[in-house]
Amino acid sequence: xxxxxxxxxxxxxxxxxxxxxxxxxxxxxxxxxxxxxxxxxxxxxxxxxxxxxxxxxxxxxxxxxxxxxxxxxxxxxxxxx
Amino acid sequence: xxxxxxxxxxxxxxxxxxxxxxxxxxxxxxxxxxxxxxxxxxxxxxxxxxxxxxxxxxxxxxxxxxxxxxxxxxxxxxxxxxxxxxxxxxxxxxxxxxxxxxxxxxxxxxxxxxxxxxxxxxxxxxxxxxxxxxxxxxxxxxxxxxxxxxxxxxxxxxxxxxxxxxxxxxxxxxxxxxxxxxxxxxxxxxxxxxxxxxxx
Numbered sequence: 001x002x003x004x005x006x007x008x009x010x011x012x013x014x015x016x017x018x019x020x021x022x023x024x025x026x027x028x029x030x031x032x033x034x035x036x037x038x039x040x041x042x043x044x045x046x047x048x049x050x051x052x053x054x055x056x057x058x059x060x061x062x063x064x065x066x067x068x069x070x071x072x073x074x075x076x077x078x079x080x081x
Numbered sequence: 082x083x084x085x086x087x088x089x090x091x092x093x094x095x096x097x098x099x100x101x102x103x104x105x106x107x108x109x110x111x112x113x114x115x116x117x118x119x120x121x122x123x124x125x126x127x128x129x130x131x132x133x134x135x136x137x138x139x140x141x142x143x144x145x146x147x148x149x150x151x152x153x154x155x156x157x158x159x160x161x162x163x164x165x166x167x168x169x170x171x172x173x174x175x176x177x178x179x180x181x182x183x184x185x186x187x188x189x190x191x192x193x194x195x196x197x198x199x200x201x202x203x204x205x206x207x208x209x210x211x212x213x214x215x216x217x218x219x220x221x222x223x224x225x226x227x228x229x230x231x232x233x234x235x236x237x238x239x240x241x242x243x244x245x246x247x248x249x250x251x252x253x254x255x256x257x258x259x260x261x262x263x264x265x266x267x268x269x270x271x272x273x274x275x276x277x278x279x280x281x
C-alpha cells in the first residue's frame with residue numbers, strides 16, 4: 001500500500017481525483033488521507049461545489065434566437081456586392 | 082466526387098444543399114448555429130461586439146472552408162471549433178492587459194506538507210440566493226488571469242475534452258489539466274469568504 005499523501009499532495013492530485021483519473025493505488029491513498037483529515041474533506045467538498053457553482057452560474061435555460069442584425073450581416077457576406 | 086458525410090450527422094442533407102450553393106441552406110445554417118457560437122464567443126470574450134465579430138469571422142472562414150470540409154466531424158462541431166478559434170484569436174490580439182497572478186489565490190502549505198490554513202465548511206444550500214450566487218461566481222471567474230479563465234470556460238462551461246481544449250489553445254493536455262485545477266482552486270479561494278458568510 002502506498003504511503004499516506006500529505007495535504008499538499010492531496011491538493012495537487014485533486015483535479016485528477018475529481019475527474020476520476022487517479023490511478024487506483026493513488027486514489028486509495030487519497031481516500032485514506034481524507035478519512036483522517038477533516039480539513040481536506042472540507043476542501044475537497046468545497047472544490048466540488050465550486051465546479052458545480054461554475055456550471056450553475058452559466059446554466060442558461062434556453063438559448064435565445066440569434067440577433068436578426070447579426071444573421072443579416074453574416075448572410076450579406078455571401079451576397080454579391 | 083465528394084465523400085459521403087457520416088450517416089449520423091443530422092446535417093447531412095443540409096451539407097449537400099450548402100455544397101450546391103443553396104442560399105436557403107446557408108440561412109438555415111446561420112440561424113441554427115449562431116446561438117451556440119455566440120454563447121461561446123461571449124463567454125470567452127466578455128464583449129458583445131467582439132463576440133458578434135468573432136461569430137462573423139467564423140462564418141467567413143466556414144463559408145470559405147466548406148469545399149474542403151470532408152465530413153470527418155459533424156458540421157455543427159466543425160463550425161463550433163472554427164468559432165472557438167476565432168474568439169481565441171481575438172482574445173490573443175487584444176492589447177496585453179496586466180495579467181494578475183493566480184498564485185495569491187492558491188492554497189499554502191507548511192514545510193511538513195500540511196495545509197497552512199484549515200478549510201472551513203460551506204453552508205449546504207444557497208437556494209434563496211441563487212441569483213446572487215450566480216453573479217458572485219461570474220464576477221470571481223472574471224478576476225482570473227486570461228490564461229486560466231479560458232481553460233476554465235472551455236473545460237467546465239463548454240465541456241470540451243482536455244485534448245480538444247489543448248488543441249484550441251495550442252498548449253499540451255498536461256498544461257490544460259494544470260491550469261484548470263489551479264483556476265478552480267483560485268475560484269474556490271475567491272468564493273470562500275462569501276460562501277462562509279464572512280464577506281457581505
